[in-house]
Amino acid sequence: MKNFVFYNPTRIVFGESKTSKIGKYLQGRKCLFLYGSGSIKQNGIYDKVLESLNEHGVEFVEKSGVKPNPVLGFVHEAIETARNEQVDCILAVGGGSVIDTAKTTAAGFYYSGDVWDFFENKARISKALPIYVVLTLAATASEMNSGAVITNETTKQKFNIQSDTLFPKVSVLDPTNTYSVPNRQVANGSVDAIVHLLEGYFTGTHPNTPIQDGFVETLVYTIISATRKILENPTDYDARANFMWSATLSLNGLTTAGIGNHAFPNHMIGHSLSAMYDVDHGASLSIVFPAWLKYNESALSERLAHFGKEIFGKTGVTETIGEIENYFRSIGAPLRLNEVGIDKAEIPGIAENAFSLANKWGLQDYTKDVIADILGYAL
Amino acid sequence: MKNFVFYNPTRIVFGESKTSKIGKYLQGRKCLFLYGSGSIKQNGIYDKVLESLNEHGVEFVEKSGVKPNPVLGFVHEAIETARNEQVDCILAVGGGSVIDTAKTTAAGFYYSGDVWDFFENKARISKALPIYVVLTLAATASEMNSGAVITNETTKQKFNIQSDTLFPKVSVLDPTNTYSVPNRQVANGSVDAIVHLLEGYFTGTHPNTPIQDGFVETLVYTIISATRKILENPTDYDARANFMWSATLSLNGLTTAGIGNHAFPNHMIGHSLSAMYDVDHGASLSIVFPAWLKYNESALSERLAHFGKEIFGKTGVTETIGEIENYFRSIGAPLRLNEVGIDKAEIPGIAENAFSLANKWGLQDYTKDVIADILGYAL
Numbered sequence: 001m002k003n004f005v006f007y008n009p010t011r012i013v014f015g016e017s018k019t020s021k022i023g024k025y026l027q028g029r030k031c032l033f034l035y036g037s038g039s040i041k042q043n044g045i046y047d048k049v050l051e052s053l054n055e056h057g058v059e060f061v062e063k064s065g066v067k068p069n070p071v072l073g074f075v076h077e078a079i080e081t082a083r084n085e086q087v088d089c090i091l092a093v094g095g096g097s098v099i100d101t102a103k104t105t106a107a108g109f110y111y112s113g114d115v116w117d118f119f120e121n122k123a124r125i126s127k128a129l130p131i132y133v134v135l136t137l138a139a140t141a142s143e144m145n146s147g148a149v150i151t152n153e154t155t156k157q158k159f160n161i162q163s164d165t166l167f168p169k170v171s172v173l174d175p176t177n178t179y180s181v182p183n184r185q186v187a188n189g190s191v192d193a194i195v196h197l198l199e200g201y202f203t204g205t206h207p208n209t210p211i212q213d214g215f216v217e218t219l220v221y222t223i224i225s226a227t228r229k230i231l232e233n234p235t236d237y238d239a240r241a242n243f244m245w246s247a248t249l250s251l252n253g254l255t256t257a258g259i260g261n262h263a264f265p266n267h268m269i270g271h272s273l274s275a276m277y278d279v280d281h282g283a284s285l286s287i288v289f290p291a292w293l294k295y296n297e298s299a300l301s302e303r304l305a306h307f308g309k310e311i312f313g314k315t316g317v318t319e320t321i322g323e324i325e326n327y328f329r330s331i332g333a334p335l336r337l338n339e340v341g342i343d344k345a346e347i348p349g350i351a352e353n354a355f356s357l358a359n360k361w362g363l364q365d366y367t368k369d370v371i372a373d374i375l376g377y378a379l
Numbered sequence: 380m381k382n383f384v385f386y387n388p389t390r391i392v393f394g395e396s397k398t399s400k401i402g403k404y405l406q407g408r409k410c411l412f413l414y415g416s417g418s419i420k421q422n423g424i425y426d427k428v429l430e431s432l433n434e435h436g437v438e439f440v441e442k443s444g445v446k447p448n449p450v451l452g453f454v455h456e457a458i459e460t461a462r463n464e465q466v467d468c469i470l471a472v473g474g475g476s477v478i479d480t481a482k483t484t485a486a487g488f489y490y491s492g493d494v495w496d497f498f499e500n501k502a503r504i505s506k507a508l509p510i511y512v513v514l515t516l517a518a519t520a521s522e523m524n525s526g527a528v529i530t531n532e533t534t535k536q537k538f539n540i541q542s543d544t545l546f547p548k549v550s551v552l553d554p555t556n557t558y559s560v561p562n563r564q565v566a567n568g569s570v571d572a573i574v575h576l577l578e579g580y581f582t583g584t585h586p587n588t589p590i591q592d593g594f595v596e597t598l599v600y601t602i603i604s605a606t607r608k609i610l611e612n613p614t615d616y617d618a619r620a621n622f623m624w625s626a627t628l629s630l631n632g633l634t635t636a637g638i639g640n641h642a643f644p645n646h647m648i649g650h651s652l653s654a655m656y657d658v659d660h661g662a663s664l665s666i667v668f669p670a671w672l673k674y675n676e677s678a679l680s681e682r683l684a685h686f687g688k689e690i691f692g693k694t695g696v697t698e699t700i701g702e703i704e705n706y707f708r709s710i711g712a713p714l715r716l717n718e719v720g721i722d723k724a725e726i727p728g729i730a731e732n733a734f735s736l737a738n739k740w741g742l743q744d745y746t747k748d749v750i751a752d753i754l755g756y757a758l
Contacts, residue, residue, distance in 0.1 A: 001554075001620040003394025008387070014637065015382025175380075208617040210604070211625055214597025222589045238587040241380040245637065246590055254633075258393065258624065 001209055002260035007164065008253055010144045014173045014245065016237070019048045022091070022134055023056030025170045030059035031091040031132070032082045034102050036066045040093055040136060043180040049093055049134055061085045069274045069281065070097040071153045072116055078105040079115065082129070089130045092168075095137025095189075096281075100148035102131050103166045116152060118161045121360070125163035133171040137181055138244040139189030139282070141196065141251035143171035151275050156353065158271035159360065173248065175240035183231055186243075187331040188282025190227040193247040194220055195266055195285040197255060201307070202293075202300055204259030215255050217310045219246045224311070227331055263363055266292050269371060272353040279340045286333035287340065291377035293321045337378050347375045380588055381639035386543065387632055389523045393552045393624065395616070398427045401470070401513055402435030404549045409438035410470040410511070411461045413481050415445045419472055419515060422559040428472055428513055440464045448653045448660065449476040450532045451495055457484040458494065461508070468509045471547075474516025474568075475660075479527035481510050482545045495531060497540045500739070504542035512550040516560055517623040518568030518661070520575065520630035522550035530654050535732065537650035538739065552627065554619035562610055565622075566710040567661025569606040572626040573599055574645055574664040576634060580686070581672075581679055583638030595634050596689045598625045603690070606710055642742055645671050648750060651732040658719045665712035666719065670756035672700045716757045726754045 013021055033053075040046040053060055063081050066074060082090070082105055092102035106128040108115030117123040133143045142148065147162040181189075197216045206213070223246045229239035249255070256262060269292070270284030279287075293300065301317045308320030325335055334340055342350075351371040358366040392400055412428075419425040432439055442460050445453060461469070461484060471481035485507040487494030496502040512522045521527065525545045530537040560568075576595045585592070602625045608618035628634070635641055648671070649663030658666075672679065680696045687699030704714055713719055721729075730750040737745040 001393075001617060001624065003397065005390065005392050007390040011384065011386040012636075013384050014380075018382065208621065210601045210621060211597060211628070214601070215594060218590060218593025218597065222593070225589070238380060241637075242587065242589060245380065249590070257391075258620075
C-alpha cells in the first residue's frame, strides 16, 4: 500500500423521508438556495425542502437555472447574489452540476479576484461558505467530496478545483428523490460512477491493495446490478438506494486511498467533449473509456483479466472490454463519437483541447498524438 | 438498505515514516501525552514522537501506564493530571486501550461529576478535549471512531461510551510502528477486527445490502491473509499496512451504515470475561464467537453458507464455523473457556455479569439462560 491522507468530514443523512431533515441543520442561517431547471418543482422535492426550511425558520434566497456541464457565467451571478443578499451558507438541491456550482460560488464568495483563478491554479482557496446538499441525482459523488468541475464557456475549458473547505457539511441522500430521474440520466450516472472507480483501478500503481480492489469490485458490481433494476423499475427503492450510496462511495476518496499515483485520463478527454460539444458527462465517458482500454489493452491485460473474472465471470482481456461495452450499450449509453454527432475530422481539435487539461493535470504521457490515437478507437 | 447517518471526521495520515508528522498537527498546543507500559521506549516510537513534538515546539506532560482492558482508576488520575497541567488536548500513543483512556479522559475533563456517569447513561457527553493518535497496535478501530470501552475495576463492569466529540482529530497510522507487536497481540487484533465485522454481518437485518456485505467480505479476507503473512514475517510492510487499514475500516461505521439494527452480543459476553478474569479482549472473542455461531447455526444458515463460500470456498454451514475455528486456532487464539482457566461452574456468574450489559445495550433476547447456553458451546 502507498502512503495516503484520508479526510472526509461530510455528514451523510441517508434514507427515505430524510429530505425533511435539511432544515434542522440550517437553523439560524440564511442560505443561497441553488437548483437547476426546475424539475424539483414538478417532482415535489422543492416543496419538501421549502417546508423543512420554513419549519426551522431558515432564511433563504433562491437562484435557479443551473445547467448540466455548469458554466462560469452562472457562478459569477450566484456569487453576486450571495454577496448582495449576505447569505452565510449555500444549499444545493440537485446533482453534481448544482453542487459544483454551489462549491465554486462558496469559494468565490470570499475572493476578490475572478473565481476562475482557482481553476487555473493562480490562487488558492482558503475559505468558503458552508455547503449543504439535498441530492437528487446519483452520479458524481460531489455530495461527499471536496472537488468541483466548471466549464468556462468563453475559453471552452472544463476545469476542476479541490479544497478541504469544499466538503459539504451535510448531504441528505434520499433515494426516493431519484425516482423520477429519467433513464438517460440513470445511464449517465452509472457510467460516471463506474469510470470514477475504474480510472483509479486501472491507473493506480496498486502495490498490493486488496482492500481497495475489493471495494471497487463490490461497487462496480453493485452499480451494474442496481442500474439494470432501476431501468426496469424506476421506483425500486433498494436499487435506487444501492445505486445512490455506491455512486457516493465511488469518488469520496475511499477507493483511491493507498493505491498510489493515479490519474483521470478518461475524464480529461471526456471533459473536452463536454466543453466543446456539450455532450453529457456520462456519455463522454462511455465513448472514451472503452477506447482508452483498447489503446492500453496490453499494458492492462493482467488487471483487465482479474476484473473480468470478478465482475463478468470471464477472463479474456478483449472479452472483458467487450463486456464493458455491452453493458454501456445495454443501458443506452453511446459508444462511438458519431453517435453524438462528432466525426473523424474533429479529433485533432478535441486532442488540442484535452491537451491543455493534460498539462494542468500533469499527464505528460498524453500528447496530442496519444489523445488522438485513443479517440481513434472511438470511431 | 436501511436509513443511516454516516459521519466520520477523523483525518487519517497513513504510511511509513508518518509518525514524524504528528507534531505539525499539535503546533501551539499543550498535550497530555498518554501511553502504556513503556514498550514505545524500546521500539523507538517514543523517540520519534518526542522529536516531532520538540521540532514543532509542542508542550506536553507525560502520563504512562495504561494497561490492556484499561481501568477507570487510571482515567481518574489522568483527568486530574490534565486539569492540574491545564492541557488543551490529548495525544494517545498506543492501541485501543490508550486511545479509549484518552477519549474517556477527554470527556471527563470538562465534567464536574464522575466520568463513569457517562458509561451508565446518567450524563451525556457534550464537550471533550481534542484527541490525537499515533497508533501502535491495529485492532480496535478506536483511532477512527467515536467510542471507548473502559473497565470499572470496582464494580467489575466493562462498559462503553460514544459521542461525536470523541472522534480523534488526527490519527497517524504508520504500519512500521506495528513491526514489534508480538504474535499474541497480532492474533488478538485479528480476532477483534474480524468479530467487529461479523457481528454486524450476522446480526444486521441486511435488507439488500450488497455494498456492505462485499466490503465486510473483502476486509475479512484481507485480514486473514495479512495476519498469516505477519505471523510468518513480522516486518512484511504490505501485510502490516493491509492489516492496519482493514482493522480501522472494520469499526469506523462504514460497514454497518445501512444494515439496519445490529448488535454486539459477542462483545457483550466477551467484555464479561475480560472484566472478571482479565482475559485479553481478542481471546475473549475467539472463545465466544464460535460458540455464538453454533448456538445460532440454524438461524444464520443462509448467511453462513454465503460467507463460507466467499471466504473459504466452502458452503457447508457447520464446515464454515469449523473453518473460522481453524483459523483462530492456526493463529494461536484460544477457542475454549478452559484454555483461559475458566471452568463450567463459573458460567452462571459470567452470565449474570453479561446480563447487566445486555440490559444496558437493550439486548432483550439475551437472558441469563441464553448467555449460559451460548457459553456452554465454549466448554
